[in-house]
Amino acid sequence: MSEKNRDAKRAARERLVEEREKQKARDRRKRGMIVGGSVVGVLALAAVIGVVAANSGKDSGDSRANSPLTVPSGATGKDSLAVPVGASDAPSTLTVWEDFRCPACGQFENGFRSTVHELEKSGRLKVEYHIATLIDSNMGGTGSLRAANAAACAQDERKFPAYHDVLYENQPEETTDPYAQNSKLLQLAGKVKGLKTAAFTSCVNSGKHDSWVKRSNEAFQKGGFSGTPTVELNGSSVFPKKGNEQISPANLKKWVTEANQGKKAGTVSPAPAS
Numbered sequence: 282m283s284e285k286n287r288d289a290k291r292a293a294r295e296r297l298v299e300e301r302e303k304q305k306a307r308d309r310r311k312r313g314m315i316v317g318g319s320v321v322g323v324l325a326l327a328a329v330i331g332v333v334a335a336n337s338g339k340d341s342g343d344s345r346a347n348s349p350l351t352v353p354s355g356a357t358g359k360d361s362l363a364v365p366v367g368a369s370d371a372p373s374t375l376t377v378w379e380d381f382r383c384p385a386c387g388q389f390e391n392g393f394r395s396t397v398h399e400l401e402k403s404g405r406l407k408v409e410y411h412i413a414t415l416i417d418s419n420m421g422g423t424g425s426l427r428a429a430n431a432a433a434c435a436q437d438e439r440k441f442p443a444y445h446d447v448l449y450e451n452q453p454e455e456t457t458d459p460y461a462q463n464s465k466l467l468q469l470a471g472k473v474k475g476l477k478t479a480a481f482t483s484c485v486n487s488g489k490h491d492s493w494v495k496r497s498n499e500a501f502q503k504g505g506f507s508g509t510p511t512v513e514l515n516g517s518s519v520f521p522k523k524g525n526e527q528i529s530p531a532n533l534k535k536w537v538t539e540a541n542q543g544k545k546a547g548t549v550s551p552a553p554a555s
Contacts, residue, residue: 335554350492353436358409362497366442367400367407368547373540375408378501378511381428381448382416382455386510389520390449398532406537410445412494413501413509416455424453424460429494431466434484440476447472515540534539 352361375397379386388519400406412432414425428448435444446462449471458466463485470477470485485492501509512520512528514536519527523536 292402298330306324312372318403348494348498351489352493353433353441353490354439355436356433356493360500361498363409363411363491364407364408364441368549369402371401371404371407371547372517372544373406373537374510375406376411376516377408378411378413378506378509379452380413380415380425380509381432381452381460382420382422382425382453382458383413383509384455385454385508387449387514388512390446393447393530393533398531400534402535402549404549405541407547410441411501412497414494414498415501415509420458422456422458422461424458426465426494427463427488427518428460428490429497431463431470431485431492433472433490433493434481435473435476438476438478438481438483440473444470444476 356366357363357365379390397406397408401408411430414429417423417425418517432441432445432448435441448466451469466485467477467482470481504542512518512519514523516535517523519533519536523532524527526532
């Protein structure tokens with residue numbers, strides 16, 4: 282075999298190895314959290330997102346001066362930065378800090394959605410959602426902000442839970458940014474019955490709650506959290522694990538049951554149609 286042919290084959294092999302390594306890296310990013318199974322994906326994701334959070338303090342001078350701070354209807358908690366879902370008198374509270382562009386947040390939401398809704402609907406748990414915009418800061422773009430504003434607009438229409446779920450069910454790749462387009466967010470609103478009103482459309486297009494979202498992200502930056510998602514049950518971290526136990530749907534139910542021992546379930550109001 283000629284030296285030229287050997288060099289060509291060697292180059293081809295090297296390209297193949299390189300491509301395999303790239304594919305492995307892509308697969309690792311997608312693997313994420315295997316609900317109820319291996320902890321490796323969860324811990325890897327938590328570490329990666331923690332690095333993102335640690336480097337994300339760059340984004341914000343205080344842009345609240347650019348537009349008035351308009352709090353979404355029904356927002357609660359310190360500085361009215363939490364969007365509550367579930368019975369207000371539920372005995373346990375799940376506090377969730379999320380970014381609509383964050384892959385690990387999507388994996389958490391898509392993996393635990395049915396469990397969380399079951400606990401909400403039985404009055405055993407309420408959830409307080411807080412918004413961060415880390416991916417915009419670290420990857421560029423405005424999709425985290427735009428999606429969060431749209432979700433706040435959905436809260437004004439009493440449709441936050443359904444629209445929140447739609448955004449995560451249709452979450453784009455982290456490296457792309459279709460949520461930066463209000464037209465995409467309005468298109469997805471069409472999946473929630475009764476949401477795409479003139480008021481909602483105006484709210485999305487005007488960025489009505491942008492300053493509120495930025496205030497929420499500032500609170501996240503000052504809160505000392507390691508990354509998104511940050512998930513706490515009654516103030517104690519449960520993601521990616523609680524003590525020595527890995528989070529899973531079964532464990533989340535167990536932890537809520539233990540926390541609610543001897544306590545009355547909350548009063549559940551009928552959910553808005555979605």
